[in-house]
Amino acid sequence: GAGVSQSPSNKVTEKGKDVELRCDPISGHTALYWYRQSLGQGLEFLIYFQGNSAPDKSGLPSDRFSAERTGGSVSTLTIQRTQQEDSAVYLCASSKNRGGLETQYFGPGTRLLVL
Amino acid sequence: DQQVKQNSPSLSVQEGRISILNCDYTNSMFDYFLWYKKYPAEGPTFLISISSIKDKNEDGRFTVFLNKSAKHLSLHIVPSQPGDSAVYFCAASLITGNQFYFGTGTSLTVIP
Numbered sequence: 510g511a512g513v514s515q516s517p518s519n520k521v522t523e524k525g526k527d528v529e530l531r532c533d534p535i536s537g538h539t540a541l542y543w544y545r546q547s548l549g550q551g552l553e554f555l556i557y558f559q560g561n562s563a564p565d566k567s568g569l570p571s572d573r574f575s576a577e578r579t580g581g582s583v584s585t586l587t588i589q590r591t592q593q594e595d596s597a598v599y600l601c602a603s604s605k606n607r608g609g610l611e612t613q614y615f616g617p618g619t620r621l622l623v624l
Numbered sequence: 625d626q627q628v629k630q631n632s633p634s635l636s637v638q639e640g641r642i643s644i645l646n647c648d649y650t651n652s653m654f655d656y657f658l659w660y661k662k663y664p665a666e667g668p669t670f671l672i673s674i675s676s677i678k679d680k681n682e683d684g685r686f687t688v689f690l691n692k693s694a695k696h697l698s699l700h701i702v703p704s705q706p707g708d709s710a711v712y713f714c715a716a717s718l719i720t721g722n723q724f725y726f727g728t729g730t731s732l733t734v735i736p
């Protein structure tokens with residue numbers, strides 16, 4: 510019974526480069542969520558997937574951010590032309606079905622640092 | 625604009641005493657509130673929740689109190705144990721929504 514896994518655990522990149530963050534949800538979980546926590550901020554909702562579709566993308570901060578999910582499983586969050594303000598911990602969570610926050614299981618996060 | 629605020633970034637409590645973590649919110653439409661606990665290098669884990677129809681929810685050593693008029697909730701841990709040392713986040717949402725708003729967290733240290 511593996512939990513939610515994320516890779517890489519840490520990523521250092523230069524401003525202007527693209528990065529891809531990966532999330533492997535718990536097997537069988539249809540709902541997947543991305544959040545980020547910037548320094549001194551609370552967790553900020555980014556995007557929600559139900560299966561492969563994303564009914565709620567409202568949290569993505571700019572068009573440099575995109576996410577996809579394939580096969581109803583793995584998801585990747587891509588940040589293009591990274592900026593220093595993108596530095597944050599990016600958390601992924603999954604839940605069996607669409608449900609409340611308490612049903613979500615979080616991964617350990619990817620710590621992104623943009624120099 | 626932080627809709628959920630935890631104004632105390634850290635708290636230290638002696639083992640066996642009560643820990644009280646506070647959280648304030650600005651949106652009176654929020655009707656569902658949660659507390660999460662996070663250890664270093666791990667994701668947050670759900671601790672306890674409360675809906676706006678209640679003012680108290682208890683689960684073992686953990687009790688959450690909700691004061692809707694003051695837009696304030698608190699988490700009480702009694703008695704506090706060293707294993708409770710972690711960062712605690714409160715979160716709020718509309719029960720019909722997918723979006724959740726988190727506070728910035730309070731780091732609790734329970735001193736043996």
